Amino acid sequence: MNHPTREDWMSYLYEETDAPARAELTAHLHNCPECQTALDGWRGTMTALQAWQLPAKSGRNETWRPFFKWGIAAALMLGTGFAFGKFAGAKALNMEQLRGALIPALRQELRRELNADVLAAFSESRAGLTNEFRQELRGRLDQWTTDSIAAANVETRRLLSEFAQNREIDQESDRQATLVALRKLDQQQRADYASLLQKVETVAVVAQGGFQETQNQIDQLAFYSQAKFSANK
Amino acid sequence: MRTSPFAALSSLFATTDEQAMWRVQTQEDAAAFAQLVRRWEQPIQRLCARMLGDVHRGEDLAQETFARIFARRKNYEPGGKFSSYLWRIALNLCYDELRRLRRRVTISFEDETDDNASGIHEHADTQLGPDGQAVAGEQAALVRDALLKLPENYRAVLVLRHYEDLKFREIADVLEIPEGTVKSRMAEALTQLSRLLAPVFAEEAKSNSRRATPGKERLLI
Numbered sequence: 445m446n447h448p449t450r451e452d453w454m455s456y457l458y459e460e461t462d463a464p465a466r467a468e469l470t471a472h473l474h475n476c477p478e479c480q481t482a483l484d485g486w487r488g489t490m491t492a493l494q495a496w497q498l499p500a501k502s503g504r505n506e507t508w509r510p511f512f513k514w515g516i517a518a519a520l521m522l523g524t525g526f527a528f529g530k531f532a533g534a535k536a537l538n539m540e541q542l543r544g545a546l547i548p549a550l551r552q553e554l555r556r557e558l559n560a561d562v563l564a565a566f567s568e569s570r571a572g573l574t575n576e577f578r579q580e581l582r583g584r585l586d587q588w589t590t591d592s593i594a595a596a597n598v599e600t601r602r603l604l605s606e607f608a609q610n611r612e613i614d615q616e617s618d619r620q621a622t623l624v625a626l627r628k629l630d631q632q633q634r635a636d637y638a639s640l641l642q643k644v645e646t647v648a649v650v651a652q653g654g655f656q657e658t659q660n661q662i663d664q665l666a667f668y669s670q671a672k673f674s675a676n677k
Numbered sequence: 678m679r680t681s682p683f684a685a686l687s688s689l690f691a692t693t694d695e696q697a698m699w700r701v702q703t704q705e706d707a708a709a710f711a712q713l714v715r716r717w718e719q720p721i722q723r724l725c726a727r728m729l730g731d732v733h734r735g736e737d738l739a740q741e742t743f744a745r746i747f748a749r750r751k752n753y754e755p756g757g758k759f760s761s762y763l764w765r766i767a768l769n770l771c772y773d774e775l776r777r778l779r780r781r782v783t784i785s786f787e788d789e790t791d792d793n794a795s796g797i798h799e800h801a802d803t804q805l806g807p808d809g810q811a812v813a814g815e816q817a818a819l820v821r822d823a824l825l826k827l828p829e830n831y832r833a834v835l836v837l838r839h840y841e842d843l844k845f846r847e848i849a850d851v852l853e854i855p856e857g858t859v860k861s862r863m864a865e866a867l868t869q870l871s872r873l874l875a876p877v878f879a880e881e882a883k884s885n886s887r888r889a890t891p892g893k894e895r896l897l898i
Contacts, residue, residue, distance in 0.1 A: 450861060489871045
């Protein structure tokens with residue numbers, strides 16, 4: 445059987461495992477007495493560790509307070525009892541009258557004490573809860589911030605790579621377009637050159653004809669001039 | 678003393694440790710430093726007390742930790758978590774103090790006894806004095822003694838995870854080691870402690886059951 449590692453069990457014991465892994469480890473525990481024994485041992489040690497609790501610093505002055513309060517209450521009771529006994533012995537005072545005089549005062553005193561205790565306990569637990577709530581929220585806020593930053597980073601990276609890819613594609617298409625334009629220009633130039641050549645040849649042929657005619661005319665003129673010159677002679 | 682919902686709400690947006698430390702670093706803001714001390718004094722005291730096995734020495738070391746943080750405020754790099762930085766400094770001071778104590782123990786015992794591994798433990802016992810008040814009950818003392826027998830690096834992991842409730846990832850950040858190493862140290866620490874505590878607690882349980890049988894008083898306590 446493949447046993448999970450001790451590191452896995454540590455995450456399991458301190459509840460740092462995600463739900464699927466936890467379920468898997470729990471399932472393994474049901475079938476593996478060896479791991480179960482190891483885990484029980486560690487759990488026992490974890491419980492034993494709780495025996496060493498340090499005194500809270502602020503608690504040092506607080507511990508005597510309830511005892512002090514109840515001490516005063518006890519002294520008060522003893523005092524009234526003593527006074528009552530002395531009174532009853534000396535003058536045989538009316539019990540009802542005495543009870544009527546003492547009980548409301550005692551009741552009021554006790555109620556006041558109780559109220560104060562309840563209020564103190566209430567405010568203490570409320571402060572504790574507020575603190576816990578605050579810590580929890582702060583933790584979540586931190587987690588949320590970290591997660592958002594990580595998500596933003598991932599998104600930025602994705603956008604950048606997309607941008608780079610698009611840019612590559614654009615550049616490629618630009619290059620193609622430029623090539624096509626250049627080819628077209630080249631063809632155009634070739635065509636222009638050919639037509640120019642043709643025109644020049646035409647001009648040359650025409651000019652040749654012109655020259656020929658001019659030559660003929662000059663010859664004719666020379667001939668006529670010569671004929672006229674001999675006739676005059 | 679009443680805490681209104683508004684006060685609770687505004688405290689949610691209180692300065693973070695990193696912001697406070699940044700103020701201490703750049704503006705030497707005494708109020709911000711006081712705030713940090715208020716927030717962290719007790720956890721650091723607990724860490725030091727558990728590392729040294731002595732509450733009063735722990736308090737002194739916590740004070741020294743904050744003094745060092747302030748004195749070296751310019752060295753703080755705002756990139757990381759302030760708490761990790763703080764735990765790290767406190768732990769380093771604990772290691773220094775333990776080393777110092779070990780040296781002292783070695784010198785004072787070298788003529789009488791062999792240099793054994795439980796030197797700190799013995800020293801802690803002889804030097805405790807008023808610490809007896811801080812350790813409530815016999816079992817607590819047994820646990821403390823067993824913890825002091827652990828190697829320091831195992832003890833640090835155990836105290837941070839078990840008592841101070843840091844996550845393994847955070848401890849890895851404090852100690853600047855991989856998370857897997859933290860977990861394996863934790864496993865080793867718990868295993869060694871099981872070995873150290875099992876006989877003690879088994880004996881304790883037996884004697885408890887013997888004492889509990891005659892009457893019901895024991896159950897009421």
